Amino acid sequence: MLRLEGVSHSYDGRAVLRDVTLDLAEHRIGVIGANGSGKSTLARTLNGLVVPDAGTVSLGEWNTRRHARRVRRRVGFVFSDASHQIIMPTVAEDVEIGLRSLRLGAEETARRVDRILERFGLDSHRDHPGHLLSGGQKQLLALASVLVTEPEVLVCDEPTTLLDLRNTRMVHRTLERLDQQVVLFTHDLDLLTGFDRVLVIDDGRVVFDGAPGEAVPFYVDRMERADREEADR
Amino acid sequence: MTGLYVPGSGPLHRTPAGPKLLALLVVGAALVVAAHHWLAVGALGAALVLYPVVGLPPRHAFGVLRALWPFLLAIGVFQTLFGDWQTALRLCAQLAALVLLANAVTLTTRVGEMLGLFERLARPLRRVGANPDRVALVLALTVRSIPMVLVAWRTAREGYVARGLSGRPYLLVVPVIVQLLRMADATGEALVARGIDEETRRQG
Amino acid sequence: MPTPTTTHVRYKGLTARDLSLIAVFAALIAALSVSVAIPIPFSPVPITLQTLGIMLAPTLLGWKRGTLAVATFLALGLAGLPLFAGGRGGLAVLAGPSAGFIVSWIFAALVIGVLTDLMIRGGKYSFWKGLGINLVGGILVIYAIGVPWMAVALGDGVLAAGLSMLVYLPGDAVKAVVTALIAATVFRAYPIPPAGRPVLEEAA
Numbered sequence: 001m002l003r004l005e006g007v008s009h010s011y012d013g014r015a016v017l018r019d020v021t022l023d024l025a026e027h028r029i030g031v032i033g034a035n036g037s038g039k040s041t042l043a044r045t046l047n048g049l050v051v052p053d054a055g056t057v058s059l060g061e062w063n064t065r066r067h068a069r070r071v072r073r074r075v076g077f078v079f080s081d082a083s084h085q086i087i088m089p090t091v092a093e094d095v096e097i098g099l100r101s102l103r104l105g106a107e108e109t110a111r112r113v114d115r116i117l118e119r120f121g122l123d124s125h126r127d128h129p130g131h132l133l134s135g136g137q138k139q140l141l142a143l144a145s146v147l148v149t150e151p152e153v154l155v156c157d158e159p160t161t162l163l164d165l166r167n168t169r170m171v172h173r174t175l176e177r178l179d180q181q182v183v184l185f186t187h188d189l190d191l192l193t194g195f196d197r198v199l200v201i202d203d204g205r206v207v208f209d210g211a212p213g214e215a216v217p218f219y220v221d222r223m224e225r226a227d228r229e230e231a232d233r
Numbered sequence: 234m235t236g237l238y239v240p241g242s243g244p245l246h247r248t249p250a251g252p253k254l255l256a257l258l259v260v261g262a263a264l265v266v267a268a269h270h271w272l273a274v275g276a277l278g279a280a281l282v283l284y285p286v287v288g289l290p291p292r293h294a295f296g297v298l299r300a301l302w303p304f305l306l307a308i309g310v311f312q313t314l315f316g317d318w319q320t321a322l323r324l325c326a327q328l329a330a331l332v333l334l335a336n337a338v339t340l341t342t343r344v345g346e347m348l349g350l351f352e353r354l355a356r357p358l359r360r361v362g363a364n365p366d367r368v369a370l371v372l373a374l375t376v377r378s379i380p381m382v383l384v385a386w387r388t389a390r391e392g393y394v395a396r397g398l399s400g401r402p403y404l405l406v407v408p409v410i411v412q413l414l415r416m417a418d419a420t421g422e423a424l425v426a427r428g429i430d431e432e433t434r435r436q437g
Numbered sequence: 438m439p440t441p442t443t444t445h446v447r448y449k450g451l452t453a454r455d456l457s458l459i460a461v462f463a464a465l466i467a468a469l470s471v472s473v474a475i476p477i478p479f480s481p482v483p484i485t486l487q488t489l490g491i492m493l494a495p496t497l498l499g500w501k502r503g504t505l506a507v508a509t510f511l512a513l514g515l516a517g518l519p520l521f522a523g524g525r526g527g528l529a530v531l532a533g534p535s536a537g538f539i540v541s542w543i544f545a546a547l548v549i550g551v552l553t554d555l556m557i558r559g560g561k562y563s564f565w566k567g568l569g570i571n572l573v574g575g576i577l578v579i580y581a582i583g584v585p586w587m588a589v590a591l592g593d594g595v596l597a598a599g600l601s602m603l604v605y606l607p608g609d610a611v612k613a614v615v616t617a618l619i620a621a622t623v624f625r626a627y628p629i630p631p632a633g634r635p636v637l638e639e640a641a
Contacts (some may be wrong), residue, residue, distance in 0.1 A: 049426055069428065077426040084419035087429065089376045097373075098427050131380050146427065236518040237527050257528065297529055304534045304591060307601070312592050324592045331532035339517045339527025347516035367456060374460030375467070375509050376518075382461070382468040403618045410465075410497070410619065411627045417461040421454025430453040 001025045002046060002075070002153060002183070007055035008204075009041055016041045017052065018204040024153075024183060026196035030212060031185045032219050033201035042201060043157040043185045047075035059153070073102075076151035076180075080158040082138035085145070086130040091122055094130055095145045102149060116148040120174070136167025143174060153181045160188050189216050236344045243288030245341040250350040253338045260334060264327050270319045273326035280333035289340055297336045298329060305329065348372055370430060374420070385412045448633030451502070455632045459502050463509035466490030467520045482535060484608045485522040491542045492549055492575040492616040496567065497623060500550025501632050507546040511539065537586020541579045549574035553620075562624045564617050571613035576606070 002024040009017040016038040024046075033039040044050035045057045048064030048071050056063045062070045079085050088094040095113045104112070117123040120140045125133060130141055139159055146154065156175070160168040172191050175182055184191060192198055198215035200208035200222070208218045245253065264276055284294045305325045312321035339347075352368055359365065386409055393405045424430040451459075470487035490510075495503025514520040517527045521539065530539055552570040556562065584602055623629075 047426060049422060072426065072428050079419065079423060079426075081419065083381065084416060085423040085427070087370075087377060087420065087423065087427070088373050093373070097370075097429055101428050129380065130377065131384075149428070236516070238517055254528075261532070300523070300525065301533065308591050316592065320592060324590075328532075328534065328590065332529045335528035335532040339529060342517065344513075344517045348512065351512050351516060362450070367451075371456050371460050371463075371505070371509055372512065374457060375463040375513060378461050378464035379467050382464045383472065386468055386472060403615045403622075406615070406619050407622045407626065410493070410623050413461050413465060414458070414497075414623075414627050414629060417458040418454060420457035420461070421452065424453035424457060430456060 001060065003056075003058050004045070005056050005058075007042075007045060007052045007057060009045070009050065009052040009054075011041075016204050017045070019055070020204070020206060021055075022199070022206065022209075024181075027181055028195040028197070029181075029183045030192040030195045030198040030215075031183065031201060032187070032189065032192070032198065032215070034223065037201045038204040039185050039201050040157055043077075043155055043183075046153075046155045046183065047072050047077050049077065073149070074152045076146035076149065076154045078139075078142050078146055078154065078156040078159050080161040082135075082142040082162075083131060085142045086138060089129055090127050091130055091133070091141055092117065092126040094141065095148050098145050098149050112148055116144045120144040134167070135163050136170050139163060139167065139171050140174065143171070147178070147180075151180060153183065154178065155183045155185070157185045158187060159184070160186065160191065189219070192216065237339050238343050239289060239293065239340045241288045241341065243286075243341070245283075245287040245289075245337060248341075250338075250342045250346045251353075253342065254350065257334055257338055261331050264330065268323065270323035270326065273323045273330060276330040277326040277333070280330045280337070283334070283337055287337065287341065289337065293336070293340055294333055297332055301329060301332055367430065370424075378416075381416065382409075382413060385409050385416070388412075445638055446635045447638050448631045449636050450633050452632075452634055454630075455502055458498055458629075459506045459509060462490070462494040462498060462503070462506035463513070466494060466507065466510040467513070467518075470520060470522050471524065482525075483523050484605060486612070487522050488542075488575060488579070488609055489612045489616060491545055492571050492612060493619060495546040495550030495574075496553050496571070496616055496620045497629060498550070499554050499632055500547055503550040504543060504546045507542050511542065514539075534587045534590035535583065536590070538579060538583035540586070541582035544582060545574045545578045548578050557624075562621055564621045567617035567620055568614060571616050572610070575613050575616070576609050579609075 002022075004020050004022045004024075007017055007020040008015065018038075020042065031039060031042065041050055045052050045064065048057070048068035051065050051068070056065060057071075058064070059071050059074055062074075064071050086094050088097050092113055095116060096109060099109045099112060114123070117126055120143065122137065122141060122144060125137070130138065133141060139162075143159075154175075159175075160171050163171065168188065168191075175184065175191075176194070184195075186192070192212045192215075195212045198208075198210065198212045199206050200215055200219045202222065207222070208215050210218075260276065264273055281294060283289075284291055305328065308324045308328070309321050312318075312324060348369075352365055352372075355363060355368055356365055389405055389409045389412070392408065466487065467490075469490040470485045472486070491507055494506040497503070498506060510520065514526045515528060515531065519526040521530055530536060549570055552574065553562075553567065556566050556570065580602065587602075
């Protein structure tokens with residue numbers, strides 16, 4: 001289970017996370033918040049891309065400060081812009097390179113690559129350059145490249161921001177079917193229906209923690225109030 | 234990533250890149266050391282015959298020679314006027330032969346195989362801290378980045394035109410560079426997130 | 438604390454982000470050399486923005502990443518991708534008379550990188566100093582290696598080789614200016630961290 005204890009972080013003296021303590025145990029967890037709320041930094045602390053100034057982030061007995069590599073192997077991460085995450089020239093090579101560090105042997109590696117490409121409907125594109133795929137297919141490839149390493153948790157940082165409605169739904173359906181725990185950071189409130197738990201982040205703090213049915217109205221209301229206050233001033 | 238490679242199954246296609254490169258170096262060194270005009274002409278003849286023998290269409294041979302003709306002309310005129318015709322003949326034939334042979338190696342070797350050879354040749358650099366896996370990773374990342382850079386370039390040019398800017402074309406390059414720097418940051422982050430390239434030692 | 442110690446930060450090795458910066462700039466050089474080409478009569482080598490990339494990479498990335506970016510670009514071109522000016526590539530360019538120019542890029546990047554690093558360490562990037570550095574590294578070094586190499590390859594035609602290269606000089610001078618303009622703007626627009634991981638070192 002992912003556990004955050006007293007996590008605080010700042011960039012150039014500006015606090016972006018303030019004393020966040022959380023246990024992330026539920027199967028489907030959504031995190032919502034405005035731009036600049038600290039959401040993206042929070043996402044990056046979960047697999048050690050950002051090691052917080054204070055506090056610890058741990059998965060079981062490993063924490064991101066001392067065992068970053070072990071945590072990262074178990075916590076997969078998907079970014080909003082898939083084209084930056086796709087590293088190798090062709091689709092199959094990109095899926096394969098993530099497996100290289102697991103040293104599974106050529107046969108097992110090839111088998112896993114084939115299986116995941118088929119599962120994501122990318123097998124007909126295996127030798128195509130990744131950058132020629134459509135936006136939705138790119139995000140599927142990014143997901144496939146991460147999931148082929150079989151992480152325990154998948155953290156997604158706004159995976160549908162750059163996608164159209166159809167591709168958003170495709171990614172949504174793919175996420176729904178996963179066996180793994182998913183922590184989804186998003187602006188797209190529709191994605192959260194059916195989630196077990198939703199957190200609302202504002203100004204580096206968790207300001208709401210509950211079921212999606214309550215969290216989403218809370219967030220919408222908070223944003224509207226902020227709008228009105230700004231208009232009054 | 235096919236590049237200049239011409240698919241085929243001739244004898245040169247079947248020879249590994251290492252021996253081909255070695256043979257090229259030996260022939261080149263021999264021609265320069267021997268420095269004999271008839272030997273150079275013989276090598277040029279052999280290089281020309283080589284193309285059809287190994288199954289390369291002759292237009293590839295003419296292609297590289299066409300890129301060379303101003304130099305051949307310069308050598309010919311200059312050496313005949315101020316030197317002797319033997320030197321002119323030797324230098325022209327030598328240059329054309331070596332360029333043809335080197336081109337034959339390139340045309341019959343897949344880019345991936347040649348890069349593999351470069352990686353092996355760079356292996357002694359491991360002593361000074363060059364990790365072969367990272368060398369391979371950078372080469373692959375570059376191949377993947379070329380089309381992305383071309384797209385960034387096109388997008389910036391559209392923005393430049395759309396905003397009606399003109400006269401200071403370097404302003405077109407700046408947004409491209411900034412976008413590339415961002416792209417590199419994001420890619421570096423993804424390399425770490427995906428466990429492909431770890432910063433193995435912790436920060437001090 | 439009995440004795441006061443001063444700590445200073447040193448940067449060691451290359452991070453994952455450095456690898457992707459190297460790859461992205463190698464790709465930028467490739468994109469610049471294939472996207473624009475002004476043909477020169479009687480010359481197989483058109484004027485391209487290739488040397489703009491060769492100057493930009495070490496200016497913005499420093500000597501280590503900049504030189505590696507140029508080396509990566511060269512490796513891909515020599516391996517058979519048509520990345521050099523005029524869509525050339527492969528080993529034939531090393532056999533040809535203008536090989537010296539291609540080899541010189543590594544040294545040009547090294548010189549520009551080292552000098553720019555020194556300038557930035559002593560303050561901020563200045564256009565005029567940067568222009569001077571680009572002229573030394575991007576023109577002097579390149580011609581000092583490329584012209585004699587060509588003269589040897591063509592026989593005793595030092596004069597002819599030197600004169601024929603004058604066609605490219607105005608373009609290269611413009612590119613040296615443009616590189617300095619771009620660098621002065623980019624350094625204000627986007628902070629590029631130094632290469633490597635920061636390591637705290639204690640000096641008594």
